Amino acid sequence: xxEVYSGAQERLVIPGDRxxxxxxxxxxxxxxxxxxxxxxxxxxxxLENNGVIYLQASNSTYIPRSGDLVIxxxxxxxxxxxxxxxxxxxxALLPMSLSxxxxxxxxxxxxxxxxxxxxxxxxxxxxxxxxxCTMKGIGLRKISTGVxxxxxxxxxxxxxxxxxxxxxxxxxxxxxxxxxxxxxxxxLEGSEEGISTxxxxxxxxxxxxxxxxxPNTIKNFNKDMEGL
Amino acid sequence: xxxxxxxxxxxKDGKRLDGRNxxxxxxxSIEVGVLPAARGSCRMTWGLNIAEVAVYGPMEAHPRKIxxxxxxxxxxxxxMAPFSTSDRIRPGFNRRSREISKVTAEALESIVMVDMFxxxxxxxxxxILCAEAGTRCCxxxxxxxxxxxxxxxxxxxxxxxxxxxINDVVVLDLDKAEDNYGQADLPVGILPxxxxxxxxxxxxxxxxxxxxxxMKYNMxxxxxxxxxxxxxxRSKYSGGDS
Numbered sequence: 001x002x003e004v005y006s007g008a009q010e011r012l013v014i015p016g017d018r019x020x021x022x023x024x025x026x027x028x029x030x031x032x033x034x035x036x037x038x039x040x041x042x043x044x045x046x047l048e049n050n051g052v053i054y055l056q057a058s059n060s061t062y063i064p065r066s067g068d069l070v071i072x073x074x075x076x077x078x079x080x081x082x083x084x085x086x087x088x089x090x091x092a093l094l095p096m097s098l099s100x101x102x103x104x105x106x107x108x109x110x111x112x113x114x115x116x117x118x119x120x121x122x123x124x125x126x127x128x129x130x131x132x133c134t135m136k137g138i139g140l141r142k143i144s145t146g147v148x149x150x151x152x153x154x155x156x157x158x159x160x161x162x163x164x165x166x167x168x169x170x171x172x173x174x175x176x177x178x179x180x181x182x183x184x185x186x187x188l189e190g191s192e193e194g195i196s197t198x199x200x201x202x203x204x205x206x207x208x209x210x211x212x213x214x215p216n217t218i219k220n221f222n223k224d225m226e227g228l
Numbered sequence: 229x230x231x232x233x234x235x236x237x238x239x240k241d242g243k244r245l246d247g248r249n250x251x252x253x254x255x256x257s258i259e260v261g262v263l264p265a266a267r268g269s270c271r272m273t274w275g276l277n278i279a280e281v282a283v284y285g286p287m288e289a290h291p292r293k294i295x296x297x298x299x300x301x302x303x304x305x306x307x308m309a310p311f312s313t314s315d316r317i318r319p320g321f322n323r324r325s326r327e328i329s330k331v332t333a334e335a336l337e338s339i340v341m342v343d344m345f346x347x348x349x350x351x352x353x354x355x356i357l358c359a360e361a362g363t364r365c366c367x368x369x370x371x372x373x374x375x376x377x378x379x380x381x382x383x384x385x386x387x388x389x390x391x392x393x394i395n396d397v398v399v400l401d402l403d404k405a406e407d408n409y410g411q412a413d414l415p416v417g418i419l420p421x422x423x424x425x426x427x428x429x430x431x432x433x434x435x436x437x438x439x440x441x442x443m444k445y446n447m448x449x450x451x452x453x454x455x456x457x458x459x460x461x462r463s464k465y466s467g468g469d470s
Contacts, residue, residue: 128346
């Protein structure tokens with residue numbers, strides 16, 4: 001079991017469910033105060049940590065936050081910026097000034113075109129959900145080798161495991177370089193056989209019928225991890 | 229409301245033509261996550277009504293003129309499939325579907341925390357595959373489940389149900405004959421935990437006493453349907469052992 005499911009009083013809640021607060025806890029993400037009590041606003045598991053009661057949503061859209069490592073692909077270009085799909089409600093901008101290249105105005109296609117993938121970091125998110133990304137930083141780059149898989153932003157913690165235990169094991173067994181981004185996309189580099197191994201494991205989450213980490217998905221994932 | 233007061237809709241034993249008591253719902257079932265392409269989805273069967281709802285987003289609102297700087301826009305489309313009734317329905321939007329889409333969007337806005345997603349849009353597609361009577365109630369109730377399945381933050385669920393009057397008797401959940409030949413229809417949308425009313429429409433005439441009785445039936449039905457909503461969501465997300 002990883003840290004997501006190690007909290008006390010874990011239970012599945014539905015939007016509108018009242019949550020008892022006997023211990024003077026404070027409300028965390030997914031919980032609102034309504035008429036003096038706590039109310040769940042999303043479907044998910046209720047967890048408690050350091051006096052904060054919060055909700056691990058079972059299925060939610062990725063909301064970018066400043067500092068997040070994300071994998072995106074170019075959807076369109078202007079003369080001085082690229083627009084990226086990072087899996088959130090809004091497209092992210094990558095201005096040429098935040099790219100690692102010395103790009104000239106209007107010559108952006110020399111480096112990246114529509115459809116190209118890149119490893120980015122979210123630089124800034126404004127109050128209107130406008131997202132600005134950067135490619136200046138250690139490890140940030142255009143992705144030109146390997147494959148990108150999708151596991152869902154809710155599943156990344158389970159995929160990584162406690163202190164990276166699951167991820168380490170997958171890396172060792174597959175021999176692949178694996179980069180897990182916070183928007184639920186993973187970048188795999190390695191042999192065909194190794195990539196197939198990782199894909200078999202990530203399929204527990206990427207299968208479109210079960211994109212959320214429900215107990216069955218986690219059970220099957222853990223079973224596969226034991227078998228590695 | 230057809231207004232044919234002389235059509236016998238209640239039998240001598242006090243039961244309705246389909247054998248239900250006056251305060252009894254038609255059979256209701258909900259299945260969650262039926263459309264893999266959608267972010268959240270559900271299929272609801274309510275008597276002979278079948279509604280499928282898909283939720284997409286939050287996503288950037290297009291065209292940009294519909295964006296709101298402080299909140300998300302709910303883009304609800306209610307549509308009856310051409311084969312949903314015995315008389316073929318002309319495909320596409322009509323006056324009725326526009327009205328129900330608007331009513332549904334306004335009802336859902338009372339539960340969805342739209343201020344969390346400024347400038348964005350949440351798309352709710354309600355498709356009625358089979359219609360008997362009470363399709364708007366079926367669609368709204370199913371939409372609340374699909375929104376929860378999609379992980380959209382909401383302050384409560386929403387249940388919609390209708391009571392009405394047939395042969396001068398107040399009854400719950402009108403079927404097709406009762407809807408066509410009855411005297412009144414009172415569909416409501418209620419937040420099951422806080423009991424707040426999200427929408428209320430009335431077709432026909434009800435006395436204050438009949439209105440109170442219809443609301444009493446509706447409130448009782450809301451609790452029953454809310455339990456079915458919870459069970460459907462739990463069975464999906466707890467891996468079957470709810």
